[in-house]
Amino acid sequence: MSYIAILDNTNNAKYLYASEGVQEILGYSPSELLSIDSYALTHPDERKSLRLIHNYSNAQQSFSFWISYHSRHKDGHYIRCNSILHWCHDLIIATIFSESSILRASSVEERFIVHPNGKMESNIQIPQNDIWSAVEPEPRFCLILNRYSEQALIVFATRQCEEIGKMNQIECVGQSVLEFVALEHQMIVKHHLELVKSSEMIVKFHFLWYTHILMEAVMSCTADGLVMVIRHANKIYHHTISS
Template structure:
């Protein structure tokens, strides 16, 4: 597995850091406390700020389930390192997994890029390049600025989504963190800690979910899932999710599928 970590940002224009996992020290040399509360742009190359702001605006406007951006992150020692950052928009935050890029053309990196819905490569001159199969970057400038006077997201409808962080070193994917919006599947964000993800998945979906999670673990790519969530009252809720993997845990961001309730 490539060196990587989890970073969570808020959905303001500054993209301030809310949380960083312990492996941030291996990736960029900082402790989690040294990043928390600071604007994310502080830890990126100044020449790339405009490009990052355009991509951040698009991710927030579109509420994208998965995108990947390659840019230079600032190491604590003052150098800049190439990083692939997978971004999952999750209701009121952006959950990211950050990878150091050791080789531009390794198989795992290609798989990671190809598994994202959008992939952006910020060049050293600040220009943005997309995969050949995707539309031109001019569409980024077409998004309306969503930020109000206080640089926070103006009131708009946010699709309910929740994030779970799972223990990647357990076969039953123990839940170690959950966001409040997990209430959309009638789950309490505190009561679920320590329980297995599979306690809440319909048995008929166990095999498929397990295979996709193992694929994400072994190849550092984004796995896309659909499965039935079981509530305490045995109601089935159809869920769509994306999963990406780091040293510090599996990140799973989920939302309801259309016509999600099955009697």
């Protein structure tokens, strides 16, 4: 069970969107969560650690990070959820799963586990003084793709796709993401689309956009769709896959 969430980039991380899968996991309909403070659905004992992670990852503009924590079901009990989150300009993009999977965390930059007593485990060391050197936000955009279409049709795009990807946010809906990939790198993207759908792991890869700008993408898969967050890549890196 899994769902997609889009949160605003504020201290409260309010829900702007939730896909249908949220009802299976948390018992809420998507409309019930609109404008809800996402922290209201977390366990009180875990909130201090969650806010520390939130503030640190925001300062660092983490491209992708994984958090395991407890979320409150509509009927009042708490269940452990695993979330992959991305800072994406003025939004936080999340794919949220009800069960643990080591594959889901294997390709993300930072991993955090928040225990019921509020203590946190991580693969990185967060300075405890709450003062960090903030990273200037970089341009990024997100595409949500239809996981059941062979051509990975776009069902939603964030507005930064226009500046970074030279796309029309409205007109790109219904088009294949492959139409925006350079012909010589379409096999790279197809390979990772199939990989993420078949294994439900998180994948990160580089490819040429149709403008022949090298991009870096991180992609995850839920029952409700594929989430693909894209930014300009380090120009030194180049990756190919034989067709």
